[in-house]
Amino acid sequence: MTLVPDRIVRSTLAIGLxxxxxxxxxxxxxxxxxxxADASVAVGPRTTYPLTIDNCGRxxxxxxxxxxxxxxxGASVAEVESMIALGVEGTIVANSQSYGVSDDPxxxxxxxxxxxxxxxLNKNFEVPREQVIAQSPDLVISTWAGGFDDKIGSITxxxxxxxxxxxxxxxxxCANGATSPRPQDTATYVTRSxxxxxxxxxxxxxxxDVQGKAAQVVQDSRTALAxxxxxTGAPKRVLAAYPSMGSAMxxxxxxxxxxxxxxxxxxxxxGVNAFGGLTxxxxxxxxxxxxxxxxxxxxxxxLYQPDDDAKKFxxxxxxxxxxxxxxxxxxxxxxxxxxxxxxxxxxxxxxxxDAVHAAN
Numbered sequence: 001m002t003l004v005p006d007r008i009v010r011s012t013l014a015i016g017l018x019x020x021x022x023x024x025x026x027x028x029x030x031x032x033x034x035x036x037a038d039a040s041v042a043v044g045p046r047t048t049y050p051l052t053i054d055n056c057g058r059x060x061x062x063x064x065x066x067x068x069x070x071x072x073x074g075a076s077v078a079e080v081e082s083m084i085a086l087g088v089e090g091t092i093v094a095n096s097q098s099y100g101v102s103d104d105p106x107x108x109x110x111x112x113x114x115x116x117x118x119x120x121l122n123k124n125f126e127v128p129r130e131q132v133i134a135q136s137p138d139l140v141i142s143t144w145a146g147g148f149d150d151k152i153g154s155i156t157x158x159x160x161x162x163x164x165x166x167x168x169x170x171x172x173x174c175a176n177g178a179t180s181p182r183p184q185d186t187a188t189y190v191t192r193s194x195x196x197x198x199x200x201x202x203x204x205x206x207x208x209d210v211q212g213k214a215a216q217v218v219q220d221s222r223t224a225l226a227x228x229x230x231x232t233g234a235p236k237r238v239l240a241a242y243p244s245m246g247s248a249m250x251x252x253x254x255x256x257x258x259x260x261x262x263x264x265x266x267x268x269x270x271g272v273n274a275f276g277g278l279t280x281x282x283x284x285x286x287x288x289x290x291x292x293x294x295x296x297x298x299x300x301x302x303l304y305q306p307d308d309d310a311k312k313f314x315x316x317x318x319x320x321x322x323x324x325x326x327x328x329x330x331x332x333x334x335x336x337x338x339x340x341x342x343x344x345x346x347x348x349x350x351x352x353x354d355a356v357h358a359a360n
Contacts, residue, residue, distance in 0.1 A: 044211045044212030044215050045211050045212075046209060046211070047065070047206055047207070047208075047209040047211065049062060049063055049064050049065070050062065050063050051206065051207070053203070053206070053207070055167075055168055055169060055171070055174075056145060056169050056171075056174035056178070056181075056182075056185060057174070057182050057185070058157065058167075060166050060167065060168065061166075062139075062166060062207060065091075065207070065208050065209045066091055066138050066139035066166070066207065066208065067091055067138060068091065068093045068135065068136060068137045068138045068139070069083075069091045069092045069093065069137060069138075069139045069140075069141060070092075070093065070094045070095075070117070070119075070127070070132055070135050070137040070139070070140045070141070071083075071092060071094070071095045071096060071097050071141050072096060072097075072126060072127050072132075072140065072141065072142040072143070072147045072154070073096040073097055073121055073125055073126055073127060073147075074097075074126070074142055074143035074144050074146075074147045075125065075143070076097055076143035076144075076170075076340070076341070077097045077098065077099045077111070077337055077340070077342060078143055078170060078197070078200060078340060078341040078342040079097060079141050079143055079170060079200075080092070080095055080097040080098075080111055080114065081104075081107060081111070081337065081342045081343055081344065082197075082200055082201050082204055082342060082343050083204065083208075084107070084110050084111070084114075085201065085217050085343040086201065086204055086205060086208065086210050086213050086214055086217065087210065087213055088204070088208045088210060089110070089114055091208070092114050092115065093115055093117055093135050093136075093137065094115060094116060094117025094118075094119050094127075094131075094135045094137070095111070095114045095115065095116055095117075095119075096116065096119045096121060096127050097111070097143075098111055098112075099111070099336070099337050100305065100306040101303050101304070101305065101306050101308065101336045101337070102336055102337050102338075102344075103335060103336050103337055103338040103344055103347045103348065103351075104337075104338075104344055104347070107337070107344075108306075117131075117134075117135050118131075119131050122152070122153045123153075124152035124153060124154075126147060126152050126153060126154045127154065128153050128154070129150070129153065129154060129155035129159070132154075132155050132160075133155065133163065137165055138165060138166060139165070139166045139167070139168060139207075140155070140160055140165060140166070140167050140168070141167075141168045141169075141170075142154075142167070142168070142169050142170075143169070143170050143173055143341075144169065144170070144173040144176040144177045145169050145173065145174055145175065145176055145177045145178040145181070146176060146177015146178070147169070147177065148160075148167060148169070149177060168207070170200050170341065171188070171196070171199050171200060171203055172188055172189060172192045172196035172199065172200070172341065173189060173192075173341075174188065174189065175188070175189035176189055189260075190259075190260065191260070192260035192261045192264075192341065193260070193261050193264035194221075194225075194261065194264055194265065194268065194345045194346075194349075196261060196341060197221075197261070197341050197342055197343060197345050198218045198221070200341065200342075201214045201217055201218055201343060202214050202215070202218065217343060221343070221345065221346045224346035224347075224350065225268065225346050225349055228268075228269070228349060228350055228353045229353070229357065230270070231269075231270025231271075231353070231356055231357070231360075232357070232360055233360050235267075235270060235271050235272040235356075236270070236271045236272070236297040236298050236356045236359050236360070237271065237272055237273075237274045237294070237295050237296060237297045237298070238266045238269075238271035238272065238273055238274060238296075238297070238298045238299075238300055238352065238356070239256070239273075239274045239275070239291075239294060239296040239298070239299055239300065239326075240256065240257040240258075240262060240266065240273065240300040240302060240335075240339065241253075241254035241255065241256050241257075241299065241300065241301065241302060241317065242254055242255040242256075242257070242301075242302030242303075242304050243255075243301070243302075243304075243308075243313045243316070243317070244303075244304045244305045244308050244313075245302065245304040248304070251284075252287065252288060253286060253287060253288055253291055254302075254313075254317070255302070256275050256283055256286050256291075257273075257275075257283070257302070257339070258273050258275040258276045258277060258278045258283055259276065259277055259278060259279070259283075261340070261341055261345070262276075262339065263276040263277065265339060265345060265348050265349055265352065266300075266352060268349045268353075269348075269349045269350075269352035269353040269355075269356055270353055270356045270357070271297075271298060271352060271356050274294045274295065274296055275294070291321060292321055292323065294324070295324070295325065296321070296324040296325065296326045296327075297324075297325045297326050297329075297331065297359050298326055298331050298332070298333070298352070298355045298356055298359050299314060299317060299318075299324070299326045299331065299332040299333075300332070300333055300334070300335060300339075300352055300355070301313045301314055301317075301332055301333070301334040301335075302334070302335060302336065302339060303334055303335070303336040304336070310332070310333075310334035314330075314332040318330065318332075325359075326359070329359060331355055331358055331359045332355065333351045333352060333354065333355035334351070335347075335348045335351055335352070338351070
């Protein structure tokens, strides 16, 4: 398992956790298998190539839909799951993103079926530059700008460009790990939301010429969100905690999530994040006393390892913090990857909404 959410990995705690450019013009690069298209892919506008987009202030031009894609790790599954949702996972020749547990019963096996290209992460949990180039990609995707930082052993976007290889950063994470991010990218990063997941899907839809499929996936998610009953009464205070992730990071408390998309998901579910709006540093500094003082009415257990037991974790936390209203009512639910950037956010909203309604 490689994923630790970026709000935690990019914090100070991450420090403790966490080429030869051979694609010359005379080299023949074999095509990757293209994912089979269904009828919905062809619906909607088609992409006209050459296509030039602005990505984090950098112009990227595609002469055709990418056919050999390398996915960097970045403690994310947003990109691999989005490509699966769009039906273009067949273009991936090397994937380093995985999680091991999912709110979509099919997702874990579908990710396992994607080639890894033999990629091995370095001590910074990223793909070394030589391994990237060895895949002869035409596109390299990173979930965060820092994924292209040579200081952590990664290949830079400039190096890729000189080799004729395109690069792409998930739009909402352009400021994450950037040396001098644009003000608009910083604002976008701070205000990440479910809409950020839709933006990623739509941009990939344009790049891979599956705009109709992207529109369908986004609309299906919006429809699922619209079908969730509106909350009644005052918003319930929700704690989103990943116990096994906290243990893996050496914390004495669960990893706690707040800010950005996490707050947005909880708000859409009719709650308010008990630790919403905190910075990365503040979240990783939370201790037993801070959790004990929180007014937790709904507990959301985050599943991180394949053998995580939500019921067991909930019972442990209820016993440790009996003063929480949630401990008295035994109100909890569980989420895994649907709580992060990616195509499954509506699942997290529904699960948390059900728990919020149960608490009323």
